[in-house]
Amino acid sequence: MTAKANLPSASFPVRRMDFSFAQTAKYWFADDPFMSHFMNNLSSLFPYGEKFFVDSVRAVRDQVEDPQLKKDISAFIGQEAMHSKEHAAYNDYASEHGIDLERLELRIKVLLEGVTRITTRKQRLAATCALEHFTATMAEQLLQREDLTTQMNEPKLYQLWMWHAIEENEHKAVAYDVYQAxxxxxxxxxxMMAISTVIFFGVIGWFQLHLLRKDRQLFNWRSWGKGLGMLFSLRNGFLTKLLLPYLDYYRPGFHPNDHDTRHLEQRWRQRLGFEGH
Ligand SMILES: [Fe+2]
Ligand SMILES: [Fe+2]
Known part of the structure; x- marks a missing residue:
């Protein structure tokens, strides 16, 4: 699409997706309960988590004057709304396997409504920047780690996560730029990063135990061993690898685009057939 004179277009597009998750396997990640539930766990956070991001940015958008950033805010809202919708669709589907992710979604809703009551707009926007740093760096891991992503043995879930991962990197600076602007x-x-970290990992730990217990996998030590190895191994654990980028956030002068992921995004847009978008 060609931009009209004086009216910039957004730096990234909003892609309309409409996945159907019927007949996807229960243990779709590495044929493993712990890791499948870890990803389910993350998925349960998105419908209301991303709504919180959208609300936080929308609350201050009137104060933004830069025309490019205004366009990017609209595209950010569009992308996050679409992520909420598609993860909600997956979460709905998971109930067919007796996995009640909607109950976890509602816990997040209550938690974030409580957070909204006791914080200022600026604090909520700072929390959004913090959590967007988590989503961007986790997403980058997915885009880089074929050793992990080739273990997603359901094509629709693979598409869902890789599409989401691309877009988290495409829009990773928007909330931050709004915060600064x-x-x-x-x-x-x-x-707010320190507080968000405690809450984020506290919730993930709580939900992980809940999901494993409800699925009668809480004492599946083999699965625990495999999952904890994938998340925390010193050399290439999915979460271990987040530590350095996480610490970088505390650097004065940090900006999400200091870490350039454009080539990685481009490679994945081609792989998923999003060229030209
Ligand atoms: Fe998202
Ligand atoms: Fe995001």
């Missing part, structure tokens, strides 16, 4: 400073940014 509306006068957000270092102190609130890093304090």
């Amino acid at each position: 509306t006068g957000g400073g270092y102190f609130t940014r890093v304090v």
Whole structure:
């Protein structure tokens, strides 16, 4: 699409997706309960988590004057709304396997409504920047780690996660740029990162135990061993690898685009057939 004079188009597109998850396997990641539930766990956070991001950015969009950033805000909202919708569709489907992700979604809804009551707009935007840093760096891991992603043995779920991973990197700087453009400073940014980290990993730990218990896999030590190895191995654990980019967020002057992922995004857009978008 050609941009009209004086009206920039957004830096990235909103892709309309409509997955159907019927007949996907229960243990779709590495044929393993722990890892499949870890991904289910993340999926349960998205419908209301991404709504919280959208609300946080939307609440201050009137204060943004830069025309390019205004366009990118609209595209950011479009992408996150689509992620919420598609993860909700998957979460719905998981109930066919007796996995009640909607119940977890509602816990996130209640949690975030509570957070909204006791925080300022600026704090919520800073929390959004923090959590967007998590989603961007986790997504980058997915885009880089064929050793992990080739273990997704359901094509639709593979498409869902890789599409989402591309877009998290495409829009990773939007909330941050809005935060800076509306006068957000270092102190609130890093304090909200510290608080968000505790809440984020606390919730993930809680949900993981819940999902394993409900699925009668809580004492499946083999699966625990495999899953904890994939997440925390010193050399290439999925979460271990997040540590350095995580610490980088505390650097004064940090910006999400300091870490350039454009080639990686481009490679994956081609792989998923999104060329030209
Ligand atoms: Fe998202
Ligand atoms: Fe995002």
